[in-house]
Amino acid sequence: MTYLRTMIGIGLGVAALALTGCAGGPTAGDQPGIDEPAAVVDSPTATLIVHGMSCPLCANNVDKQLLDVPGVSGVNVDMGTGEAKVKFMPGAKVTKQQLADAVDKSGFTLAEVRVP
Numbered sequence: 860m861t862y863l864r865t866m867i868g869i870g871l872g873v874a875a876l877a878l879t880g881c882a883g884g885p886t887a888g889d890q891p892g893i894d895e896p897a898a899v900v901d902s903p904t905a906t907l908i909v910h911g912m913s914c915p916l917c918a919n920n921v922d923k924q925l926l927d928v929p930g931v932s933g934v935n936v937d938m939g940t941g942e943a944k945v946k947f948m949p950g951a952k953v954t955k956q957q958l959a960d961a962v963d964k965s966g967f968t969l970a971e972v973r974v975p
Contacts, residue, residue, distance in 0.1 A: 899952050900974060907943040908971040909962055914938065917967070924965040928957050 907925075912918055918938040925934045925943060930951025935944045943962075947953055955972050962969040 895955065897954055897956055899954055900947065900958070900972065902974040903947055903949070904975060905945050905947070905958070906973040907945060907958060907962065907969055908973070909936075909941050909943055909967050910970050911967040912936070912938040912941055917965075920965045921962060921967060924961040925958065928953060928961050 909921055912921060915938065918936040921943055922934045922936045925931055925945055930948050930953040931945055932948045932951075933946035936942075937944075945958070958972060959969045
């Protein structure tokens with residue numbers, strides 16, 4: 860009987876994690892790590908530092924939301940480092956706020972935007 864209760868408890872824990880997602884921290888509201896959010900990213904690429912990714916589903920969700928930003932042509936997310944490398948279409952006018960909003964929509968926090 861104890862074994863059955865333990866297995867049920869584990870199953871409920873896994874189900875709760877699947878329903879709530881893996882984001883460990885709060886989602887972003889005003890993006891405290893983003894200076895000049897309205898500034899256009901003036902580079903063909905950028906590296907985003909994302910807090911909270913801990914599984915492939917998390918990384919996939921961040922990837923999907925960033926690809927929905929007009930002007931983003933490619934994304935490579937590394938959940939181990941918490942980095943998302945973003946490529947922009949030539950002439951794209953993507954702002955840091957658009958990137959922050961996409962990460963926020965995926966349930967995570969954008970801590971920093973690095974441009975080469």
